[in-house]
Amino acid sequence: MRLTPEDGLKSARKLAAEKWDDYYIALRTYGGTINQFLGHLPKSVAIGHLLRVNPGLEAVLPISKDRRRGFMYATIEAANKANIAWEELDDVTTCAYIWGRDINETSLWLYTNDTSVFTSPDEDFWRCAYLAHVLGKTPFSRVWSTRDVRQPTVYGSLIASIDNLRRNLPGWPIIQLKKTVFVGCAFVFEIAKRGGSLVSKGYGIQPVPNRNQVMQVFTPS
Numbered sequence: 001m002r003l004t005p006e007d008g009l010k011s012a013r014k015l016a017a018e019k020w021d022d023y024y025i026a027l028r029t030y031g032g033t034i035n036q037f038l039g040h041l042p043k044s045v046a047i048g049h050l051l052r053v054n055p056g057l058e059a060v061l062p063i064s065k066d067r068r069r070g071f072m073y074a075t076i077e078a079a080n081k082a083n084i085a086w087e088e089l090d091d092v093t094t095c096a097y098i099w100g101r102d103i104n105e106t107s108l109w110l111y112t113n114d115t116s117v118f119t120s121p122d123e124d125f126w127r128c129a130y131l132a133h134v135l136g137k138t139p140f141s142r143v144w145s146t147r148d149v150r151q152p153t154v155y156g157s158l159i160a161s162i163d164n165l166r167r168n169l170p171g172w173p174i175i176q177l178k179k180t181v182f183v184g185c186a187f188v189f190e191i192a193k194r195g196g197s198l199v200s201k202g203y204g205i206q207p208v209p210n211r212n213q214v215m216q217v218f219t220p221s
Contacts, residue, residue, distance in 0.1 A: 008182025037100030048188035070095030108204030
């Protein structure tokens with residue numbers, strides 16, 4: 001059965017309603033740590049992401065097939081860019097920092113490449129930035145190149161592009177891609193809207209750890 005964006009959104013809204021209590025548990029458990037490394041990313045999106053990849057709110061997750069690691073599933077590429085050992089992502093503070101650093105780098109890349117498209121760091125922008133973070137820059141660029149500019153929002157144009165895909169993207173079998181975007185990403189945005197604003201003050205400032213955090217993050221355990 002073909003999964004449509006409309007079907008995915010219905011499932012996402014249902015899941016967001018079911019997980020609403022978990023949103024506050026996530027805030028109490030990890031909100032203080034995550035908040036220190038948000039950069040420009042709206043906090044509600046970060047909590048939504050946490051609930052998508054780590055619904056059990058475990059401190060350590062099994063390593064994913066695409067080598068994401070830690071309680072927020074930060075990438076090995078992001079760890080390497082920060083000169084952090086991949087194994088250190090199992091530390092909650094380190095993972096939160098690397099994940100926040102990575103998504104802000106991606107969001108700034110998106111804005112810098114398309115300044116005429118995004119006039120403000122609003123909900124539409126952060127939906128696109130999160131999608132770029134989830135897919136990776138190369139697959140996202142493929143989607144971007146075929147987006148339907150007739151849609152009322154930039155994100156809507158990307159959803160239309162994915163809906164019309166008939167071939168796999170690099171690293172993304174088409175069925176997995178559509179389930180991740182139409183249900184998973186939609187869930188993040190639905191629960192994020194319940195939890196707060198998806199508008200920020202900028203397009204992607206790098207989080208700066210304080211002295212104690214520097215010692216924790218950059219000193220191998």
